[in-house]
Amino acid sequence: MFESLQKKLSGVFKNLSGKGKLTEKNIKDAVREVKLALLEADVHYKVVKEFVEKVKEEALGEKVLESLTPDQEFIRIVRDSLIEIMGGNKNNKINISKNPAFIMLTGLQGSGKTTTAAKLANKYKKKGRNPLLVAADTYRPAAIDQLIQLGQDIGVPVFSGDKKDAVKITEDSKKYAQRNLHDIVIIDTAGRLHIDEIMMKELEEIKNILEPEEILMVVDAMVGQDAVNSAKEFNDKLDLTGFIITKLDGDSRGGVIISIQYITNKPVKLVGVGEKIDDLEEFYPERYVGRILGMGDVLSFIEKV
Amino acid sequence: MSVLDKFMKGLTKTRKTLFHNIKTIFSGRTLDEDTLEELEEILIMSDMGVDVVEKILEELKDKYHNKITDQEDPLLILRDIMVSHLSTSPLILDTSNAPLVVLLVGVNGSGKTTTAAKLAKIYMNYGKDVVLAAADTFRAAAIEQLKEWGNRLNATVIAHQKGSDPAAVVFDAISHAKAKSKDVIIIDTAGRLHTKSNLMDELKKIKRVVQREIEGAPQEILLVLDGTTGQNGIIQAKAFKEAIDITGVAITKLDGTAKGGIAFAINHELNIPIKLVGLGEKEDDLQIFDPVKYCNALLGIEE
Ligand SMILES: Nc1nc2c(ncn2[C@@H]2O[C@H](COP(=O)(O)OP(=O)(O)OP(=O)(O)O)[C@@H](O)[C@H]2O)c(=O)[nH]1
Ligand SMILES: Nc1nc2c(ncn2[C@@H]2O[C@H](COP(=O)(O)OP(=O)(O)OP(=O)(O)O)[C@@H](O)[C@H]2O)c(=O)[nH]1
Ligand SMILES: [Mg+2]
Ligand SMILES: [Mg+2]
Numbered sequence: 001m002f003e004s005l006q007k008k009l010s011g012v013f014k015n016l017s018g019k020g021k022l023t024e025k026n027i028k029d030a031v032r033e034v035k036l037a038l039l040e041a042d043v044h045y046k047v048v049k050e051f052v053e054k055v056k057e058e059a060l061g062e063k064v065l066e067s068l069t070p071d072q073e074f075i076r077i078v079r080d081s082l083i084e085i086m087g088g089n090k091n092n093k094i095n096i097s098k099n100p101a102f103i104m105l106t107g108l109q110g111s112g113k114t115t116t117a118a119k120l121a122n123k124y125k126k127k128g129r130n131p132l133l134v135a136a137d138t139y140r141p142a143a144i145d146q147l148i149q150l151g152q153d154i155g156v157p158v159f160s161g162d163k164k165d166a167v168k169i170t171e172d173s174k175k176y177a178q179r180n181l182h183d184i185v186i187i188d189t190a191g192r193l194h195i196d197e198i199m200m201k202e203l204e205e206i207k208n209i210l211e212p213e214e215i216l217m218v219v220d221a222m223v224g225q226d227a228v229n230s231a232k233e234f235n236d237k238l239d240l241t242g243f244i245i246t247k248l249d250g251d252s253r254g255g256v257i258i259s260i261q262y263i264t265n266k267p268v269k270l271v272g273v274g275e276k277i278d279d280l281e282e283f284y285p286e287r288y289v290g291r292i293l294g295m296g297d298v299l300s301f302i303e304k305v
Numbered sequence: 306m307s308v309l310d311k312f313m314k315g316l317t318k319t320r321k322t323l324f325h326n327i328k329t330i331f332s333g334r335t336l337d338e339d340t341l342e343e344l345e346e347i348l349i350m351s352d353m354g355v356d357v358v359e360k361i362l363e364e365l366k367d368k369y370h371n372k373i374t375d376q377e378d379p380l381l382i383l384r385d386i387m388v389s390h391l392s393t394s395p396l397i398l399d400t401s402n403a404p405l406v407v408l409l410v411g412v413n414g415s416g417k418t419t420t421a422a423k424l425a426k427i428y429m430n431y432g433k434d435v436v437l438a439a440a441d442t443f444r445a446a447a448i449e450q451l452k453e454w455g456n457r458l459n460a461t462v463i464a465h466q467k468g469s470d471p472a473a474v475v476f477d478a479i480s481h482a483k484a485k486s487k488d489v490i491i492i493d494t495a496g497r498l499h500t501k502s503n504l505m506d507e508l509k510k511i512k513r514v515v516q517r518e519i520e521g522a523p524q525e526i527l528l529v530l531d532g533t534t535g536q537n538g539i540i541q542a543k544a545f546k547e548a549i550d551i552t553g554v555a556i557t558k559l560d561g562t563a564k565g566g567i568a569f570a571i572n573h574e575l576n577i578p579i580k581l582v583g584l585g586e587k588e589d590d591l592q593i594f595d596p597v598k599y600c601n602a603l604l605g606i607e608e
Contacts, residue, residue, distance in 0.1 A: 036355060042535030045349050109558060109586070110414025110531065114445075139586070141453035146446035149467075153445070193561045220414065224352035224535025226563035247413060250498040252537035275413065275444070 008033045009071045024060065030074055031056045041253030041292045044228045047262045055081055079289050085262050086285035092242060092267040093282075095213045096124075100132075100177045100185045102212035106203055106238065108230055109191030112246035112272055113218045114143065117188040118150035119272065119280040124184050125156055132182035134173040135160040136206065137190035147188050154277055157182075166190065170206045187212070194233035207238055214241045216269065221247045221254040231260040240264065246272035249279065253292050341366070351564030351603065352535055357573050361386055384600045390569055391596040394553065394578040397524045398431055400488040404479070405433075406515050406522035407489065409555075410508060410545055411529035413496030416557035416583055418447065420529050421493040422454035423583070423591035429458065433488040438478035439464035440471035440511060441495035451493050458588060461487075471495070471507060472514045479518045492523075499544030512549050526551045527580065530568065532558040538567035542575050557583030560590070564603060 012029045031052050038048045058077050083089055094103065103120065105113045114137070121131040133151050135158055137143035144160050151158035159176050161169035170187060177185045189206065192199035207215060217234045219227065234240060245257055248271045257268055268283045341362060348358040364386045397405060407424060409417045418441070425435045437455055439462055441447035448464045455462035463478040475492055482490050494511065497504035515523045528551045530538055545551050554572070556565045559582055568579050579594045 039349060039355055040536050042352075042537070045346050108533070108561070110416060112414060140450075141457075142446040142450035145449045146444075149445040193558075195562060220531070220533070222412065222531070222535060222537045222541075223533045224538075224563070224567060225350045226352070226533050226561070227535075229562050230533075247498065249500075250412070250537065251500050251540060252535070255535070 008037070009074060012071070026070075027056060027059050027074075030071075031059070034078055037293055038255060038258075041255035041294070042224045042227075042259075043255035043292070044225055044259035044263070047228070047259050051081065051085070051258075051262075075293075078293065082258060082289045082292065083285050085258055086288075087261065087265075087267055089284065089286045091282050091284055092269045094120075094216075094269055095241070096184055098213055099183050101183065101214075102185045102187065102210040103214040103216065104187045104189065104203075104206065104210065104212040105216055105218055105244070106189050106234060106240075107191060107218035108193065108220075109140075111191065111218045111220045112244075113137075113191065114146050114150070114188050115275065116218050116244055116246060116270075116272055116280065117147065117186050118154060118156075119277055120270075121151070121156040121184075121186050122154040122277050123280060125154060129184050130182050131156050131184040131186060132173070132177050132180070133158045134170060134185060134187040135163075136166040136169050136173075136187050138164055138166050138169070139190040143188075143190065150277075166202055167205045167209065171209050174210065185210075194230040194237075200233075200237050203238055214269075216240065216242050216244050218244045218246060219256060219260065221245050221256060221271075222250065222252040223256050227256040228259050228263045232263055235264040235266060240266050242267045242269040244268070244270045244272065245283070249273040253294065254288065255292055257288055258292060348566070351566035352538075352570075353564075353566035354536055354539070354570040357390065357566075357570045360573075361390060384597075387569075387600045387603070388596045390573050391599070392572055392576070392578050393580060393594050393596055396427075396553075396580050396593060398428075398433075400433055402521060403486070403488050404436075404482040404519065404522070405489045405524050406479075406492065406519060407525040407527065408492045408494070408512065408515065408523045408549075409527050409529055410494050410549065410551070411496065412498050412531075412541055415496065415529045415531040415534075416555075417441075417496065417529045418450050418454070418493050419586060420527075420555050420557060420581070420583060420591065421451065421491045422458060423588055424581070425454075425458055425460050425489075425491055426588045427591060428489045428491075429460065434486070435460050435489045435491060436478055436482050436485075436487045437462045438475050438490055438492040440474045440492050442467055442469050442471050442474065443495040447493075447495065454588075461485075472510045475511050475514050476518065479515065499541045499548075505544070505548045508549050525553065525580075527553050527555050528577070529555045529557060530571070532556045532565040532568075532583070533561065533563040534567050536567065536570075539570050539574060542571040542577060546575055546577060551577060553578045553580035555579075555581035555583060555591075556594075560584045 035052045105117050107113050121133050124131045133156055135144040135147040148158045159173045161172045215238050217240050245268055271281050271283050273279045273281055409421050411417050428435050439448045439451045452462050463481050465474050478490050528545050556568050559565050582592045582594050584590045
């Protein structure tokens with residue numbers, strides 16, 4: 001499983017490279033390999049289907065057919081098209097222009113919201129800012145304790161108000177932040193299912209109170225096909241400003257990154273690469289294309305050609 | 306709402322499309338490429354993985370073309386094929402060689418701590434005396450989380466300080482269970498990615514301590530798998546199996562819209578039985594896995 005796409009593709013093109021003549025059948029086989037690779041990477045089925053159609057069209061253009069190294073030309077098309085889905089190779093920053101700037105973290109259960117909230121706060125503290133963490137998860141056992149402990153570790157205060165009503169906590173946190181001159185306020189919310197209407201409503205209320213500059217959905221990199229359903233629902237309800245993908249320190253291909261950006265057209269802004277407080281990185285689409293296709297070194301390889 | 310109702314509700318959307326498509330397939334009397342592809346799409350979107358889906362569809366085609374299907378409801382044929390690709394084995398309840406030790410493992414955030422609590426409830430419902438061991442000494446407030454569950458359930462939680470050796474916690478829990486004649490020890494461990502060898506070694510150490518202290522234990526080593534997990538789930542299961550030889554899978558979060566299809570693949574490729582299904586965040590939201598019920602819910606077959 002998870003053999004590199006490049007290897008498979010060179011198999012498909014093997015007898016042909018150098019001779020220059022490619023048939024429609026070869027392209028079809030190559031497109032099939034791409035399709036399987038993307039499905040293995042957990043890119044959503046419908047996204048894969050539309051994507052490979054596009055790749056096929058382009059590949060049937062003269063460039064590949066006449067190329068001396070059709071496999072590489074083919075991979076280049078795949079790579080460029082994937083990067084295009086991700087809105088080009090630009091890195092999308094978190095917006096914190098207001099004072100205080102509110103950043104709201106949302107997502108399904110266990111995706112990494114609380115950990116990421118602390119990581120973010122730490123990042124801003126290190127930059128000399130004065131962040132505040134807000135514990136608005138009143139449901140999960142010890143969720144508030146978790147954030148308080150993380151806040152202590154990094155020396156960032158945690159506001160938890162009455163510890164009972166998430167909407168009230170966020171409302172009160174606004175005044176608290178202003179009074180204590182916090183310039184960045186990061187709100188940790190409870191994990192919830194996108195089909196849970198009452199819980200989704202709670203997020204909308206929090207949003208209306210805070211008018212946050214950033215509403216980010218925290219998504220586990222290991223998720224499968226259902227990710228587009230939850231991402232779409234969160235985006236429809238909250239008009240997200242972007243995503244944070246966690247647990248990319250494992251060996252999952254993270255196909256969810258392609259799917260959710262394709263479906264919602266919202267960028268991935270940061271990625272989590274571990275459980276430690278510093279394990280938060282910026283996201284560069286190009287670097288992830290190799291991962292999704294299972295070809296770590298393919299990019300530098302293509303650059304050389 | 307009953308657990309099955311919840312499950313059905315979560316799966317309604319697939320059910321509708323799948324049901325519709327299967328009807329089309331069988332009313333047209335031809336299992337052509339297009340309809341097969343539609344079926345493939347639905348099954349792949351449940352995270353079953355291309356390999357398993359292809360096998361299931363091959364079997365369906367076979368049965369269809371050989372007209373084994375004539376008398377039967379085609380939906381039931383597909384259901385039976387799917388069921389035949391799933392195996393389960395009962396959760397061990399026998400505590401005559403007490404204490405029974407259940408070790409919960411899995412990647413970060415999959416639902417181990419919650420499942421530990423729910424499982425404690427199941428055993429308590431059978432009249433067993435349960436001890437919870439807080440062997441996640443790493444994550445912030447993991448100990449408090451389990452203690453809170455212990456309070457709610459009125460079950461003893463054995464815990465040390467944050468950052469202490471998890472194997473030592475387990476050792477203490479065993480001593481406690483022996484001294485107080487407890488029936489079941491449920492061990493909650495820290496989430497770990499299967500790729501981190503030092504953390505996998507820590508699990509092996511926990512298992513060794515249990516083996517040394519109680520003959521034949523741990524009787525259950527359950528991989529707690531997030532039901533939304535994609536194809537990486539197979540690699541996870543393989544790694545945990547190789548490291549500590551898991552006895553079964555608990556799939557969580559099936560109250561959402563995910564279908565938990567990766568459990569099919571894990572079951573199929575690694576031959577690890579699926580034992581439990583998590584259907585919510587409350588203490589009663591854990592069910593013994595039933596393949597027929599699960600596939601019925603997936604396909605919208607009313608019981
Ligand atoms: N390996 C790894 N683990 C992570 C990462 N981010 C978070 N985690 C772990 O994932 C688990 C869940 O993280 P939490 O921050 O508690 O997740 P959450 O979304 O707040 O969970 P709920 O509040 O229960 O919905 C914890 O064990 C974290 O340590 C990451 O980038 N890599
Ligand atoms: N909807 C739903 N949520 C669940 C289920 N099981 C667990 N959860 C939630 O998932 C989140 C993570 O659960 P935990 O039990 O803390 O997961 P864990 O594996 O112990 O996490 P770490 O210890 O951080 O690795 C919590 O918010 C739970 O309430 C389930 O079956 N359905
Ligand atoms: Mg949390
Ligand atoms: Mg836990």
